[in-house]
Amino acid sequence: MEHNVLTEETDPFCLDQADAVALLAGAPWGRYAVVGDSLSAGTGDPTLGYRDQGWSDRVAGVLRSVRPDLDYLNVSENGATTAKTLEKQAARMLEFSPDLLHLPCGANDIVRRRPNFGEIERTLRQMYDLAKGTGALLTTFTLGRAYVVPVFPDWPERIATVNEIVRGLAAEYGALVVDMWDHPINDRDNLLSADGIHFSTSGQAVMAAEMVKKLAESFGTDK
Template sequence: MEQVIRSEATDPFCLDQADAVALLAGAPWTRYAVVGDSLSLGTGDPTPGYGTQGWPDRVAAVLRAVRPDLAYLNVSEIGATTTRTLEHQLEPLLDFAPDLLHLPCGANDIVRRNPDFGEIERTLRQLYRRARATGAVLTTFTLGSAYVVPVFQDWAQRVVTVNAIVRGLAAEYGAIVIDMHDHPINERADLLSADRIHFSTSGQAVLAAEMVRALAVEIADHAE
């Protein structure tokens, strides 16, 4: 693992606020929503030299700088599975009527003795179908390879499998995928929080930057 002292200002994968705002100039979105689990919530321990916000709040701040009328809703819950998201988070989401919507990527669905990947795909598909019906631009992450649950010897393969499901559904439903599985930050010794599961705020800053970059591409594609 790479052990380097850095800060948000010197991190090559981060964006300062001015650069992030410039990238999203002309963003059309005024109703930004996030559903899912602790990854969607932006949970993580503080890292010296980095801001304390999770990635979704960072992205909302950038969007609000571009669109001061932005409405933002995050109904994510720590520990939520895709089933939990479907059963308990969709009603407030649909009432909110987002035009930009972030979806979870099945992290808690694979934390069980024998995950049923067929069922995981079916449940995620239900979520994507409901999300697509809102008309919102959809985004999601893939799970990083640094995220490890040692009690499961096949954990790395579980992550690969659920990421493949997410990529397939995203392609089918037109969602933007921010692929974090092979991102260089997975090699950083300070990436994970003390629980060795959640990205620390250094990772949250990078997640936010990669989301902004992906949204900038979406804006440019629709401007052509």
């Protein structure tokens, strides 16, 4: 389709820095934390024409332009399950005392022969309980349909199920959801990295733009 044709400047789903900063002008957050897995980390291969930076660092950069005193903590780790996020990252998250906090959405919880969705929901709920106790505004993504693991024939159903769990918990706990499940970029032939799993930096740029727009909506400055 659009392989290496669009650039960050011409991509209709991207925001340039000035527009992103304008959207978040007056943002109240000064302590931004990100926990979870490679999706939280912004892992992905470079895309020609796009800045080589993950979505979370991009959002932090926008927030820092608005709030130069912003403190930013990203302790996410590639391959982390929700349980591992709780075990290895939660203490640092709590110590940091964020007022804006991004949570993972179970991507690695479903990479097993027979995922137990009841257990996945219980573990995610533990994370939301802990995160809610910080008093921070919570954010998360749903998984995009371009994310495919061919060894599991039921993979689309797995993603749909975990996305519904995430949407339900987010609604219950007042978290903002950036829904990537059916975003138009899922159809781009250069979206995925070489591993066929992670969004390349073109996707990272779009995810950052969607997060900025969602944050802007949350405090009434969406334009």
